[in-house]
Amino acid sequence: VEDCLAKKMEITVSEAEKRTGRNAMNMQETYTAYLIETRAVESQSEGQCAPVDSLWRRYSEFELLRNYLSVTYPHIVVPPLPEKRADFVWHKLSADNMDPDFVERRRIGLENFLLRVASHPVLCQDKIFYSFLTQEGGWKEMVNETGFQLKADSRLKALNATFRVKNPDKRFTELKHYSDELQSVISHLLRVRARVADRLYGVYKVHGNYGRVFSEWSAIEKEMGDGLQSAGHHMDVYAASIDDILEEEEHYADQLKEYLFYAEALRAVCRKHELMQYDLEMAAQDLTSKKQQCEELATGTVRTFSLKGMTSKLFGQETPEQREAKIKILEEQIQEGEEQLKCKNLEGRDFVKSAWADIERFKEQKNHDLKEALISYAVMQISMCKKGIQVWTNAKECFSKM
Amino acid sequence: DTSLAEVNSFSPSMPMSPSSMINKYKFQDEPELRDLFITVDDPESHITAIETFITYRVITKTSRGEFDSSEYEVRRRYQDFLWLKSKLEEAHPTLIIPPLPEKFIMKGMVERFSDEFIETRRKALHKFLNRIADHPTLTFNEDFKIFLTAQSWELSSHKKQGPGLLSRMGQTVRAVASSVRGGVKNRPEMFTEMNDYMETFSQKINVLDKIAHRIYKEEREYFNEMKEYGPIHTLWSASEEDIADSLKGVASCIDKCCKATEKRMAGLSENLLPILHEYVLYSEILMSVLKRRDQIQSELNSRVDALVNKKTEKYLFSEEIGKLEDKVECANNALKADWDRWKQNMQCDMRSTFTSVAENNLRYYEE
Numbered sequence: 134v135e136d137c138l139a140k141k142m143e144i145t146v147s148e149a150e151k152r153t154g155r156n157a158m159n160m161q162e163t164y165t166a167y168l169i170e171t172r173a174v175e176s177q178s179e180g181q182c183a184p185v186d187s188l189w190r191r192y193s194e195f196e197l198l199r200n201y202l203s204v205t206y207p208h209i210v211v212p213p214l215p216e217k218r219a220d221f222v223w224h225k226l227s228a229d230n231m232d233p234d235f236v237e238r239r240r241i242g243l244e245n246f247l248l249r250v251a252s253h254p255v256l257c258q259d260k261i262f263y264s265f266l267t268q269e270g271g272w273k274e275m276v277n278e279t280g281f282q283l284k285a286d287s288r289l290k291a292l293n294a295t296f297r298v299k300n301p302d303k304r305f306t307e308l309k310h311y312s313d314e315l316q317s318v319i320s321h322l323l324r325v326r327a328r329v330a331d332r333l334y335g336v337y338k339v340h341g342n343y344g345r346v347f348s349e350w351s352a353i354e355k356e357m358g359d360g361l362q363s364a365g366h367h368m369d370v371y372a373a374s375i376d377d378i379l380e381e382e383e384h385y386a387d388q389l390k391e392y393l394f395y396a397e398a399l400r401a402v403c404r405k406h407e408l409m410q411y412d413l414e415m416a417a418q419d420l421t422s423k424k425q426q427c428e429e430l431a432t433g434t435v436r437t438f439s440l441k442g443m444t445s446k447l448f449g450q451e452t453p454e455q456r457e458a459k460i461k462i463l464e465e466q467i468q469e470g471e472e473q474l475k476c477k478n479l480e481g482r483d484f485v486k487s488a489w490a491d492i493e494r495f496k497e498q499k500n501h502d503l504k505e506a507l508i509s510y511a512v513m514q515i516s517m518c519k520k521g522i523q524v525w526t527n528a529k530e531c532f533s534k535m
Numbered sequence: 536d537t538s539l540a541e542v543n544s545f546s547p548s549m550p551m552s553p554s555s556m557i558n559k560y561k562f563q564d565e566p567e568l569r570d571l572f573i574t575v576d577d578p579e580s581h582i583t584a585i586e587t588f589i590t591y592r593v594i595t596k597t598s599r600g601e602f603d604s605s606e607y608e609v610r611r612r613y614q615d616f617l618w619l620k621s622k623l624e625e626a627h628p629t630l631i632i633p634p635l636p637e638k639f640i641m642k643g644m645v646e647r648f649s650d651e652f653i654e655t656r657r658k659a660l661h662k663f664l665n666r667i668a669d670h671p672t673l674t675f676n677e678d679f680k681i682f683l684t685a686q687s688w689e690l691s692s693h694k695k696q697g698p699g700l701l702s703r704m705g706q707t708v709r710a711v712a713s714s715v716r717g718g719v720k721n722r723p724e725m726f727t728e729m730n731d732y733m734e735t736f737s738q739k740i741n742v743l744d745k746i747a748h749r750i751y752k753e754e755r756e757y758f759n760e761m762k763e764y765g766p767i768h769t770l771w772s773a774s775e776e777d778i779a780d781s782l783k784g785v786a787s788c789i790d791k792c793c794k795a796t797e798k799r800m801a802g803l804s805e806n807l808l809p810i811l812h813e814y815v816l817y818s819e820i821l822m823s824v825l826k827r828r829d830q831i832q833s834e835l836n837s838r839v840d841a842l843v844n845k846k847t848e849k850y851l852f853s854e855e856i857g858k859l860e861d862k863v864e865c866a867n868n869a870l871k872a873d874w875d876r877w878k879q880n881m882q883c884d885m886r887s888t889f890t891s892v893a894e895n896n897l898r899y900y901e902e
Contacts, residue, residue, distance in 0.1 A: 311774060315774060318767065318771040321767055322764075322767045322771065325763050325764050329757070329760045329761060329764050332753065332756045332757035332760050333757055335756065335757070336750065336753040339753050340750065342742075342749075343743075343746060346739055346742050346743055349735075350736070350739040350743075352735075353732050353735045353736060357882055357885065357886075364889070500777040500778050503778050504777075504781055507778070507781050507782070507785055508781075510785070511785070511788070514788075518901075519900075521900035522897060522900045522901060525893045525897045525900065526897065528893045528896075529893035529894060529897065532886060532889040532892075532893055533886065533890050535885060535886040535889070
């Protein structure tokens with residue numbers, strides 16, 4: 134972790150810009166490009182500062198990077214990207230991708246993603262990642278040249294397909310349940326939080342109506358006029374204060390969202406293991422059946438029913454030469470199969486070992502981050518209450534002077 | 536024609552001179568010297584073959600000499616309160632008689648005999664009687680005394696006496712006939728100002744009433760969502776180890792905030808909403824008091840106009856005109872004094888209500 138990229142390089146996603154261009158089907162499209170700035174971290178001596186390098190990337194390139202990392206490091210819980218489309222919106226928030234608030238929050242999310250990758254002990258060393266940050270042109274081609282798409286198992290795309298694994302690893306099964314629970318509970322929480330935000334917005338904004346009426350009423354009052362007028366002003370302040378409060382809360386929501394998506398990444402690792410285990414069991418099963426076949430051919434006994442066996446009985450048996458040939462092929466396949474199985478077993482053990490190391494690392498990070506997020510949420514609430522106390526103290530003073 | 540004589544509790548048959556009337560109506564409210572204490576409580580449902588109705592217990596405690604006893608307990612139904620109000624309006628057409636809660640509420644989902652409705656009404660009836668008790672003139676009204684002290688059968692028989700339905704209808708017809716658009720002739724500037732003020736006040740108080748209800752509604756919706764928010768954190772803590780305690784802590788905080796929100800809502804519905812509603816009704820009452828004053832004035836005006844047209848019989852009208860002029864002056868003075876008093880009370884009520892709204896919110900945020 135000492136050597137991770139984040140320690141050697143300052144990374145920021147500093148700007149977002151609207152662009153127009155032509156897409157793959159030669160149709161005009163509008164998209165947002167993000168400016169990635171990097172600077173080598175030098176020891177602060179005499180104010181020497183390394184020059185800043187920068188390049189522009191769009192969201193789809195971030196997606197390509199993440200897909201590459203997911204496929205290339207299947208045992209790693211790969212940091213998630215900020216959401217593609219605005220979800221869990223409450224009414225004031227825009228669901229439009231081009232909305233400046235959404236773009237701003239996405240900019241922060243993308244920077245966060247890069248920092249997460251850069252501080253990961255394994256991922257930070259990846260060359261493709263480094264090029265993403267530093268090499269403007271030809272990066273896409275470079276990624277595609279790695280051929281990672283071929284490695285990607287299409288079976289993983291079917292998220293809910295089950296692989297019947299005979300001997301599942303209990304730890305991974307538990308972890309998968311946990312990731313499902315985490316996803317479900319965080320999305321429920323985010324949905325309700327959005328509704329609570331909506332209602333809170335309503336309460337604050339309706340108080341703004343006081344301001345106008347008090348002002349109009351104060352015009353016909355002599356003694357009460359001043360008190361009413363100034364109280365109305367405080368009601369306006371109160372109503373306006375909710376905008377900042379809820380904007381801050383969006384950051385909290387984004388922190389939770391990150392772990393909602395992290396839960397998906399965690400689940401993906403479990404699925405990959407499941408698939409590995411399934412392939413291993415299939416390979417072992419295949420090997421066993423081939424061995425059996427071989428044995429049957431060699432000894433002439435049929436222990437298992439097979440159509441071939443029946444047809445050979447019906448249409449005459451094979452010649453000894455044919456049988457020998459078959460046995461030879463099978464023996465070759467069996468040898469291959471045994472080596473493959475050995476490989477797969479080794480792969481499996483390595484996967485479990487390194488996956489579990491990363492999972493432990495992830496757990497610690499998650500606990501730390503979520504605790505910090507909850508604390509910052511509490512701090513936000515306290516600040517909101519303090520603002521409320523201030524406004525109503527002022528209002529009370531005005532009312533008492535009426 | 537019974538409208539000539541000012542019917543009041545001091546001298547039922549002799550009209551008083553304007554100057555002594557002015558003195559009478561300059562009375563200030565002195566709550567510390569209150570000697571009449573009234574409570575309205577214990578709503579009870581009565582079912583007969585014809586109808587179902589609610590009675591309320593009215594308890595009066597007093598040290599006044601003119602009351603035979605120092606404590607009274609009677610039961611009254613809404614109809615009885617309506618009767619009292621109309622008697623007071625009859626006796627004092629240009630005094631500001633406090634508002635009664637409405638017959639039934641059209642808006643909202645409040646049922647006619649729901650607990651919420653009955654409680655709101657009870658509080659308003661309690662307010663109504665106490666406002667009368669605090670009024671320097673109305674507090675000595677004979678019908679008011681009977682209302683507080685008479686047993687139900689006594690009240691029924693007393694109600695049957697007095698000016699019948701016809702005379703009251705006559706007054707209403709006159710009122711309709713004489714409501715001139717743009718105000719009556721010779722109206723003193725002060726009453727035009729009052730009218731203008733009341734028009735704006737009425738507008739604003741109605742809007743405020745709506746705003747307050749809207750705030751209550753928004754707070755309730757917020758509360759409903761918050762109720763669901765806390766338990767999710769508890770559910771989440773079941774899947775966690777390290778952060779389980781933090782999550783449970785957040786859940787309990789949110790639940791406490793929920794309770795604080797409930798209190799905040801209660802404060803609104805107990806304090807601000809009833810007062811604003813009362814003043815919405817008051818603004819209607821004041822508009823009609825101003826109309827009644829105009830009506831009395833227009834009686835005078837029409838008689839004076841008649842006089843101008845029939846110069847030869849001038850001496851016949853002068854006594855009548857004199858009485859009408861006195862009547863107008865009394866009405867004006869009564870209204871002026873009561874208006875000043877009403878404005879003082881309104882200011883006081885608004886100040887204390889809105890201050891308590893602020894205190895309510897302070898308590899909420901502090902909790």
